[in-house]
Amino acid sequence: MKYIHQHIKSACLLINEYNGSMPFTAYLKNHFSQHKKFGSKDRKYISQICYQYFRLGKSAKLFSTEDGIKVTIFLCNEVVGDWELLYDESWIKNWSSDLNQRIEWIKNNYPSFNEAAIFPFDHLLSKEIDVAHFNLSHLIQPDLFCRIRPGQSQKVTTALTNAGIAFKQLSDSSLSLPNGTKLEGLVVIDKELVIQDLSSQAVGDVMQTIKNSLSLLNSKPVVWDCCAASGGKSILAKDIFGDISLTVSDVRESILRNLEKRFAEAGISEYNSFVADLEDPNAINLIEGSTYSSTSTDSRIPDIDLIIVDAPCTGSGTWSRTTEQLFFFEENQLNWFQRLQQTIVTNTIPTLKKGGYLLYITCSVFEKENEAMTAFIESTTSLKLVQQQNIKGYDNKADTMFAALFKN
Numbered sequence: 001m002k003y004i005h006q007h008i009k010s011a012c013l014l015i016n017e018y019n020g021s022m023p024f025t026a027y028l029k030n031h032f033s034q035h036k037k038f039g040s041k042d043r044k045y046i047s048q049i050c051y052q053y054f055r056l057g058k059s060a061k062l063f064s065t066e067d068g069i070k071v072t073i074f075l076c077n078e079v080v081g082d083w084e085l086l087y088d089e090s091w092i093k094n095w096s097s098d099l100n101q102r103i104e105w106i107k108n109n110y111p112s113f114n115e116a117a118i119f120p121f122d123h124l125l126s127k128e129i130d131v132a133h134f135n136l137s138h139l140i141q142p143d144l145f146c147r148i149r150p151g152q153s154q155k156v157t158t159a160l161t162n163a164g165i166a167f168k169q170l171s172d173s174s175l176s177l178p179n180g181t182k183l184e185g186l187v188v189i190d191k192e193l194v195i196q197d198l199s200s201q202a203v204g205d206v207m208q209t210i211k212n213s214l215s216l217l218n219s220k221p222v223v224w225d226c227c228a229a230s231g232g233k234s235i236l237a238k239d240i241f242g243d244i245s246l247t248v249s250d251v252r253e254s255i256l257r258n259l260e261k262r263f264a265e266a267g268i269s270e271y272n273s274f275v276a277d278l279e280d281p282n283a284i285n286l287i288e289g290s291t292y293s294s295t296s297t298d299s300r301i302p303d304i305d306l307i308i309v310d311a312p313c314t315g316s317g318t319w320s321r322t323t324e325q326l327f328f329f330e331e332n333q334l335n336w337f338q339r340l341q342q343t344i345v346t347n348t349i350p351t352l353k354k355g356g357y358l359l360y361i362t363c364s365v366f367e368k369e370n371e372a373m374t375a376f377i378e379s380t381t382s383l384k385l386v387q388q389q390n391i392k393g394y395d396n397k398a399d400t401m402f403a404a405l406f407k408n
Contacts (some may be wrong), residue, residue, distance in 0.1 A: 011049040020328035054323035059117035137394035144177045145198040152192040190265040198398035199391040233257040237379040247272040278344045303353035311360040317400035358406040370402040
């Protein structure tokens with residue numbers, strides 16, 4: 001990579017000017033659209049340098065930007081590869097496939113560095129999280145995970161095999177692929193498989209535990225995905241429960257338009273959809289007046305059998321994917337998210353049928369957003385906790401999540 005030093009200079013400029021006010025992906029897109037001199041390879045390497053820099057998290061502040069880049073490339077890559085021109089012989093001969101050995105070499109040469117400073121919020125973590133393993137997971141690029149939809153397994157695996165795509169089959173429905181694998185044109189996304197993190201797929205195990213009970217409540221269970229985003233949990237629920245009466249809502253109209261496209265590809269045509277700010281206790285009144293995106297003429301929704309609350313959260317369990325969020329996170333943001341989660345849960349529970357279930361989910365590792373929310377729900381509502389778990393993805397190159405199931 002003969003232009004490595006120019007790429008480092010460009011990356012330093014981008015990093016120092018970026019303030020975290022928008023996703024770094026969008027920031028890079030805007031920058032490169034305004035600076036046409038960068039070719040595709042330039043953009044690739046500059047972007048890679050920046051994302052790896054943010055993997056240092058809060059410990060990046062221990063270095064100058066250029067030194068931080070040099071350190072993080074060393075820590076985040078098992079072999080020197082394309083980065084050789086950036087380093088002298090002393091670095092290269094100490095380059096090891098063992099991350100812990102690379103860390104020790106950096107600590108010997110940069111005494112101020114401490115890997116615990118990458119994620120210095122261990123006092124806020126859920127107690128079940130392994131602090132050391134979770135901390136180091138931020139230096140590792142997560143894998144790409146996919147969930148094969150029912151009846152599509154043979155078709156999907158054959159298509160990938162024929163295309164020479166490397167993948168690991170983790171279960172009948174779950175695949176792991178190298179991050180950045182291009183699947184478009186090989187399989188039909190959302191119809192044949194869903195791009196969904198391994199830990200997010202594990203939420204389906206919780207849904208399985210209540211499948212039979214929901215069928216007893218209602219031959220066609222009524223499910224409300226109240227913070228639906230682009231609909232991944234809704235598609236999962238549809239695949240597990242089969243015939244359901246589905247309602248989806250989100251505070252963002254634009255993301256529900258994306259959901260509509262995904263549902264069309266996924267073959268989900270009968271569902272209710274509406275925009276709602278669930279901080280407003282009157283928002284649930286919109287359920288009965290929601291607009292069908294199908295041909296059905298009945299827009300009335302009965303009491304809900306299952307509410308899925310995939311709650312807005314810090315996203316701290318996904319920061320190995322969105323590394324800039326760890327870099328810019330401030331502890332005081334946590335209280336804002338917890339209050340929002342409490343409000344959303346409080347305002348949605350009145351729609352839940354007696355005997356129905358509430359599934360509370362976050363992609364957070366913070367106790368305030370997880371176990372403390374479980375305690376809040378139990379102490380302020382009539383719901384009883386059925387089970388809760390930290391879904392630990394940090395040892396599987398996946399996200400880390402939390403799921404708690406309640407029964408009314």
